[in-house]
Amino acid sequence: MSIKYAHTNIVANDWRKLSDFYIKVFNCKPVLPERDLSGKWLDRLTNIDNVNIKGIHLTLPGFDEGPTLEIFQYYPENLDNQQSNISSKGFGHIAFVVDNVEEVLNKVIEHGGQKYGSLEEREYESVGILTVVYAEDPEGNIIEIQNWK
Helix, strand or coil: CCEEEEEEEEECCCHHHHHHHHHHHHCCEEEEEEEEEECHHHHHHHCCCCCEEEEEEEECCCCCCCCEEEEEEEECCCCHHHCCHHHCCEEEEEEEEECCHHHHHHHHHHCCCEECCCCEEEEECCCEEEEEEEEECCCCCEEEEEEEC
């Protein structure tokens, strides 16, 4: 079984300002395209109705390719009635690229974690097909388990 660290997510108040900080201070570089995510698949994945996520991935110093720093901002910004660990400000989740998303999710559950949202598959033009699910570790920290084909 292949497991590889993918990214660390920060939920920002202002994703453009925060990403600019990491670019200027730590010499991170943007990984395009910028993200503007929405749709029923994302609602199911995050357990937030009508969510829109905007942001960007940045390469980390010393790496030409992943892992990346993912800086996202959740819209609408007033999520009071749907407050969620996934959209709390600050570090949001860690992510791992795996061979088999369901197999690793089952292993998370077997070791005291739990599934967070639904397992989703989404095709991105010119990038590939993403299979992804969020899970919680035994203390409630969010883990993204993903595979790209």
